Amino acid sequence: MYTLTNWADTTHPDHGLLRAGVELSHREAEAFHGHPDFSEPFEGIFAEACRGEYYDRDFVVLRDDAPDGEVRGFLQVLYPLSDNTHLGFVWSEAQGRDTDLTVALLAEAERLAAARGRTSIMEWTDHREAADGEPVLDAATGAGRINPTDSLAAAYLACGWELEQTERHSILPLPVDQEMLDRFAAQSRAVAHPAYELVSWVDRTPDELLAGHARLNQAMSTDVPHGELDMEETVHTPERVRYNEDTLAAANKGYLAVAARHCESGEIVGFTRVDYPHVWPEAVFQAATLVLDGHRGHRLGMWMKADLLTRLRELRPDARRLHTWNASENDHMLSINVALGFEVRTVVAAWQKKLTPIHT
Incomplete structure (x- = not known):
């Protein structure tokens, strides 16, 4: 696990590792969704990350223990600076949606957020809806469900996260x-x-x-x-x-x-x-x-x-595709989207974990 403390310096090796982490997330997103719509160019992600008035960030890569080891996990924790200063928003990506790698990334996210005095962390992850006959985990809202044995869900549950809500990710053909x-x-x-x-x-x-x-x-x-x-x-x-x-x-x-x-x-x-x-x-x-x-x-x-x-x-x-996300309990907005022709593609799980901040 390696924290990229010099990611903004384009001449530093950390910058290259940041790019490698973003490229990993792109490969995983395209493998799951079947299209490259979520593969935002690195230059855009970097430009946005460099604008730090309202958010601070930690970037971490998980790589093989060797010089020039392969990057197998990528983590970003986003910290609001002007409001919701008790929160950390997590974005983690493990190679192959691997449970053990995800657990390691989540543990690091928890450590980093607690060290900054944050008391809650959240992440949104993509899943297939639990099919009939599969194990089911219902969101706390009572709307939406996922399979708790899914490799990502298993990692969050093992780390003590709660499934607070689900969203429908839908696509409208254009x-x-x-x-x-x-x-x-x-x-x-x-x-x-x-x-x-x-x-x-x-x-x-x-x-x-x-x-x-x-x-x-x-x-x-x-x-x-x-x-x-x-x-x-x-x-x-x-x-x-x-x-x-x-x-x-x-x-x-x-x-x-x-x-x-x-x-x-x-x-x-x-x-x-x-x-x-x-x-x-x-x-x-x-x-x-x-x-x-x-x-x-x-x-x-x-x-x-x-x-x-x-x-x-x-x-x-x-x-050709318009993506939208709606809370599974938001019946009114979902009815409008269905009438327009949106088709449900995935279930997005909204995870949360409460933390005890570390004061240094």
Whole structure:
């Protein structure tokens, strides 16, 4: 186990090990999912990691005990700096989803997070849904299940982690039938208009919508179902919105957003957003969808999504897959996605472990 203390120095051997760890995670993701959509170029990951205003990081590689030994495990622990400062977000990848390697990585993640005074760590891992006749582990929310004998699940359970929640990872084949989108948009607009209208932007929030965009991002941290995950509200300001946009640009990514504006107040009260890597035109990722409490029940979610998918056809004509993740208990959003044609691919397990911080 080797902590990369000099990963940001492009002339240091740690930088090469960081690249090797990222390449391992890419191979494992492609082997599991059957496509390279999650193989974000190293340069983008590195650029994002170097922007440290809101998060600090530890990077660790697990390699064979020999000079130039093969990297067989990769670990990142992400530490929020401005809110949720009790948390550590874990990203671990073991060669072949190996149980013993994963256990070693999780033990190191626990040690590093506790040394920084963190009291909870979390990770999200991909699984196949437990089939009929297989052993079943239900999430604490009561929605979603995985097979506890799966090699990754076995590692988390052996290390004392709890399965707090599951999410559905679904894919929408692109492009979507335009007649269907037009029909959904017209039906939704008939309910929402003239009290609401839609606005959209690409990559950069218009100045007059910046405060509203920040408010919606902040609501995403509390209004989306989280089960018993130990997460508190994330503070978003207009400056943080701009920071996040600059970070996406530094990682060679773009985004498209559609928002619902309440005509009487002029405030944007809902939004949906997708991100996409410029170097991989086939993949698009749903980043957020939300309607503020008090403005629900007007079919704004479907209207925004149908409009976004229509705009996406022109903006990303080569896109073939839109990925989204929804809490298994979020029936309303899941029903919208099913109507649009999303197909469930995997179950994402949300794991959590409480820690006793180490004070040095």
